[in-house]
Amino acid sequence: MDVSKDTAQAPTPATAVPDDASPTVKRRLRVITLIATFGGLLFGYDTGVINGALPYMTEDLGLTPFTEGMVTSSLLLGAALGAVTGGRLSDGRGRRRTILVLAVLFFIGALGCTLAPNTAIMVVARFVLGLAVGGASVTVPVYLAEVSPAERRGALVTRNELMIVSGQLLAFTSNAIIARVGDESGGVWRWMLVIATIPAVVLWFGMLVMPESPRWLASQSRFGEALEVLKQVRSQQRAEAELAEVSSLAVKDEQEKLGGWQDMKSTPWVRKLMFVGFGIAIVQQITGVNTIMYYGTQILTDAGFAADSALTANIANGVISVLATFVGIWLLGRVARRPMLMAGQMGTTSALLLIGIFSLALPSGDGRAYAVLAMTVTFLAFQQGAISPVTWLMLSEIFPMRMRGFGMGVAAVVLWLTNFVIGLVFPSLVDGIGISNTFFLFVLAGLFSLAFVKRYVPETKGRTLETLEAELKARFS
Template structure:
């Protein structure tokens, strides 16, 4: 097809519902396979929740080394996010996901077989490289394959797989702990399960197509058209290619593609600031204190160790259910008010966790009150904040540097996550659980103000139309 001048605006594309059923099935298969990267992300970040107490006994962990084992994955994820973003821009989204599947597999084996704390920290860092790379590459791949009107639902399937991975981790931890009892090395069985989805991801991506928008950004328009025909009707593919191609030419003329280009482009600098803010907002709620230390929080509230492991499954279940609700809402309400509602809900839940931990005596009442509030917190976090965060970060950057832009924003997200994961045990030890959660409440109020002032609305636009709007808004 001919690449039209970017001033020529193509006719509106027909809706995806007009596509043959085989095309819609192909789109579903692509989404399922790619989101195994999200399943691995969720499992590998959630499994430490139940494995850590057993690992502490076997490896002789102190509060400091507990924090290092937990947060080494997050530090690796920060590096993996920016590296993965650059690689996906340079080599393609599909090829990068294949590489990540290999890293997931090898790093999981490293964690499983680690004989001491030092090797565990190194292996967890390597696993973090894969988690960070997947956190960037999979949402971008899904956003670029999806039609505009279904982008929210399809991209947030990755968030559904993340929380499903966490639920799988919580459930398998509880089952393995009950079956294995106090036998040495029970945590190794908890970790090794993650090798299975890594194998599925690698074999599945072998037969998946490359992102059509990445192909267009490389000037490979014919290949982009062939991929679009797999996931669109013929007329929709033709209309979309002309829009994508025109913008790819414009981005090439502006040399958008890296850090120097971003610093030299004023509107991109402002957009990156917004991306950083969205990333911090998602983490500053303290969500991963519950994901990583949920079992310990419930134990401190009054549950026994085994009961806390079982009760923690409720956190995983509500995360999955809330994400289903979030996917449904994304097709019906705007992203920005949904994000603000989620923030308001998490702030209230954290405030009540702090209050209950402070005023209720230790025992059954406090234990179940704290559990109820962690479930409420996760309902707002996983039903609104997390899906909107990953969706917006996959949408707001220009095609030619989408992987890089999201990667840099994800570095901020993972470093924030790393800092919180590292200091949380020490904060609880020094300040108590109540005052620690009150800190997150204050941070949540500041986050709400940021979203209200700076975050744009992204719903209902193609990626190309959205880029034009953001270019005009921030220029």
């Protein structure tokens, strides 16, 4: 595509300047990434812990299939609100300040869930936790994308995805250990939930000494501060070149007044870009990934595992998610985003088809149990190794600088609302039409997703955020 008209007056791309940063500067970037991704760890733990806690909680709180869905999906409804609120807050008040607020919400929500005396309080506490999860799902990837050099953006942003699946693995493992140590005693689920308060404290204290996003500072015309932050994570020459590029775009965005609902509605290319963002968000969710993350223990129990064995076997889902994410991070440095997303869709759809077939055709027992486990592991290998890292990375890349938090927040609302609907209806679907037919519905959704990605999703690899914005504007104008 020809974007020369949009970029003719732009400064030399920062990627043309080698980043020969000192070891101290590189170490600073690693520390920033580590601290910020504790938001991802909390995201993973708080969404994954319900998987093992729910069976014990059901007995203590007297949950029905409907209230099980409410307890699970109240977090997701909170996440939808948290995503758009967090996106707006991070655009207005800064990425760093927003993450500090989210750390407090993570702590309050986890403590509220731990101490909940009844279903109503549990639903409210999970909703508060969801506000934090949704805000983190938007703000942390944007923060990492804006602080990262273009050539390392894929690897650094997807460290957040690695921390998400590590949080889920931690949840699955601690659930199994606590269940065995507690010997299924009353209230064992409370110990599973309270662990999440620890990384929330680490995130809050860690972010106190982290810098603000240089691109957010530039969007507020605080160019001197932006340069100082860039010099913390780049060589001097690269920092100055990058600031010139960012500043030039910030001025253009200010002239176009990009930043909110009204601007989105009145700017055709941004509207089209939002449509693409919504589609990417839906594609990630309608694979049915979170039915396995939230209800994996019940799926394995239904397949033939005993309750304790299902908790232990479910750890395999967490392990493969972490290993697959390592592979995904490696691939993102070598493979284009769009074909990687399509390969993931083909893999997950095939695995879901086989889960449905095995659940329908094989007799109950060890054979069916291990066949279903093998397919959930295969599904997660494609989901966490391709679809999820590409989704969160692309959503952090495609929106214009002045509305990046807002744009990703709105897309994440769509993602979390899709997640909410699936999490709410899954127990009732399984109860009504059976697990096989439920997974066949996900297979059909996967085929539609594949067609959408092939037709509409752009490639984003190998560009600075500023160059990418110019290209997408030219493509969708």
